[in-house]
Amino acid sequence: MADNWVRPYEPGPGRWLVIAWEAFALAMLTWATIRQFDLMGHGLRVVACLLAAVWVVGAWRILQLGVYVSPEGVLVRGLVRSRAMRWREIAGVRLHRSTHRLGPFEIENGNTVLLERVDGATVNTELWEKGMDFHTRPKVFRAVYQEIRKRHQTAAADPA
Structure with missing residues (x-):
């Protein structure tokens, strides 16, 4: 890639x-x-x-942790492993509201960005609105999400 x-x-x-x-x-x-x-x-x-x-x-x-983009696809670098996917392998990019259950309580964990693959699976990214990169910068989180969506839509519109 x-x-x-x-x-x-x-x-x-x-x-x-x-x-x-x-x-x-x-x-x-x-x-x-x-x-x-x-x-x-x-x-x-x-x-x-x-x-x-x-x-x-x-x-x-x-x-090095994070999400990287190029005209060909997206690279998700985690702490232990990295994963590269071509744009054509991705069906969509969406926000996911994550929560944790602690007994009868549900604790809001904020939004994360998920990549939906063409085969129906989802891929977690390192993008979390309450994480170390965006905790004090929620506008940056939204802008990054929109940028990834825009790049995916541009790649999907271009059949080459």
């Missing part, structure tokens, strides 16, 4: 908070592991380097 993927929005400042929180959590895990097992010398360096490498990879994936 395309090499010209574009994320139609700037990442929010919440990503840096998540990365900092993960750094703190892994530093605490490193400290606890070293104290628990009385590590010294090479053992200490191995644990510290291993958890630092986990943090670097995780931070890189968090920075």
